Amino acid sequence: MCGIVGYVGDKNAQDFLVSGLKRLEYRGYDSAGVVTFDNSGKATLVKAKGKIADLGTKLVSERREDKVGIGHTRWATHGEPSEVNAHPHHVGNIYLVHNGIIENYKELKNALSNYEFKSETDSEVLAALIDSFYKEGKYPLTNAVVQALKLVQGTYGIAVMSDKNPNEIVVARAGSPLVIGVGHGETLIASDASALLGHTKQAIYLNDGEVATVTAGSVEIKTLNAEPVSAKVEEIETNLAAIQKDGYEHFLLKEIMEQPKSLKETLRGRVDTRHGMVHLGGPGLPESELRKIKHLVIVGCGTAYNAGLLASYYIEQFTPEITVEVVVASEYRYRQAYIPKDSLALIVSQSGETADTLACLREIKKQGIRTVGIVNAIGSTIAREVDGGTYVHVGPEISVASTKAFTSQVIAMVMMGLTIAQAKGVRSSFLKPYIEEIASLPEEIRKILEEWNEPVRALADKYKEYDHAIYLGRDTAYPTAMEGALKLKEISYIDANAYAFGELKHGPLALVDDRFFEFALLPDGQLYDKAVSNVQEVLARGGHIIAVTNKKEFDLEVENVVKISTSAKLFAPLLMNLIAQLFAYYMAVAKGYNVDQPRNLAKSVTVE
C-alpha cells in the first residue's frame, strides 16, 4: 500500500516527511517524493524512483527550512514505477498525493482536454480536476477538492496543497486510511499511525466521505456534503519500540521470534483454565443470541484466509450443528451468496484496511448479518466498521509476510468458536482440552523457536537452489501447509503450492521429480498413518521430502526430518507452522532477497 505523510507546524517539514515515509516503507513501494513550501508559496518538489534513500540523496541539494509539505511512497498501480509517475503530482496550483484507484480517471481525463498530462497515473488526473475547480477562483482549496471528489468513482486517501495558500493541507478519504496527528503548534498527517509515533499520541482517524482542512493549529472536518463533523481525538495505542527491529536483522525474524509474547497478548484476560472457560467480548452478543448462531462465514485474504480455514477445522470439532464457510474476500464480494439470517460473519484482517475484505464486510452488513472483526491494527477501517470485534493485540506487524498475526488470528477465532460453544451448552469437559492447550501454546512456541531456529537455517540452505516446492498436509495440517507455501512463495519467490495429502493422487503427484522438494506436515493423530502412506507414494517417485512431525516413532526414510517435541496435540499444526515460517525466512535470506519488503507485494492491499 502506498504511504502518505504531511506536516504543517513550526519544525522542518522535509525532516518529518522523510522520516515519516521511512516508517511507512515496510508497506512496500517503488518510488517516493515530497513537496514543501516556503511562506511565499515557493514549492520545492523532489521525487525519485526506487527507495527513500534515493530520495534523500536528491534532497541533499534541495534542502529547505520550509515548515509545511506533503510526501508519498508509491506502489505502482496505473503506470510503471518512475520519477514522472511518482507523487506528489503538480498540476497548475495544485500538489497532490493519493492512495487508491480512481476508476473513472479515463473519462475525467478526456473532460480535462485543456490539461497536458505528464504521467500515466490516475492520480495526476485527480490533481488536474481539483485544479480545474480551484483556478476558477470561486472556491477555496477545500471546496475545490470537494467539487472534484464528487465526480470521482473509486477509492482515495489524498493530501492536497496549493501554492497560493501554503499554510493549509486538505485531506480526504474514501477507502484508503488517513490519520491526523494533533501536536503542539503542529499538525501531522499519515496513512498509518506508525508515522506519527515520537511526534504525538493524539490522533484523529478520518472516516470515508470526510474532508479535513488542516493548519498548524487547527483541524476542521466536514462531509462531502459540507456537514460539520466533530473531530474525535484518540490515543495511539502502539509505541516506538514496537516498530523497531530490536537487534534482529529483519522485522520478519523479530516477528517470528516474538510469537510467545504476542500470543500471550492475544490470550490476556480471555482464557480461564481454572474453570475451563474463555471470555471473549468480540461478538458483542448476549448468550441468548450466540445460542441462535447456526452458520459462520469467515472472510479474509491470503494469510488471513488461511487462518480462517485452519480455525474452521477446530470450530467444527466443538460446535454442534454449526456450519462454517471460509471464503476468499476478493471472490466472495462479487458472488451472489445468500447468507442465512442466523449467521455470524468473522472478518479477518491484520491491517484492517484490505480493500477486498472491507468490501465484503460492507456487503455482508447490507444483508443484516452481524459482523465481528478479527483484526490487529487498532482503529483501522474494518475495526471501526464491524458490529463487534476481537483485536488480536500482536502489536505492529511490519514485515510484509504475516507470521505472528496468523498464529493469533487462528487462536482468536478458535476462542470465538469456544465462546459460541459455551453459549450453546457444550460440556466444559469437552472444551477443556482445547482451552488448556491454548493456554500452553506461548511456552510451547518458545521452546520450538529456541530449539529449531538454527537447525532450520541450515536446512533452508540445503534447498535454496530449488525453484519449485510442494507443501502437504491433512486435516488441520492442510491449511497449515497452505500458509507455509504462501510464506515461502512470497519472500523467496519459489513456486510453492500446497495440496491436501489426499489430493495427491488426483493430479499433483504427476509433478514429483527432481525439480521439486516436498514439505510434508505429519502431526501425530488419527490421520497420521494415512499421511505416512501418502509420503510413501511420494518417496516411491523419488521425492525430496522434508518431513515435519511430532510423532516420536517417525521412521520414514525421508531426506530430512524435523521432529518437534511438544505437549500440544490439537494445535500441533500451529507449532509446525513455526518451522515453515523459519524455513521461508532463512530461504529468503539465503537467496539474498529483500525479506521484509518482497518484490511486487505490499503489507496492506488497499486496492482491488
Ligand code: AGP
Ligand atoms: C501474508 O503474508 C500476506 N502479506 C498477505 O497474504 C496478507 O495476509 C493479505 O494481504 C491480507 O492482509 P490483511 O490480513 O491485512 O487483511
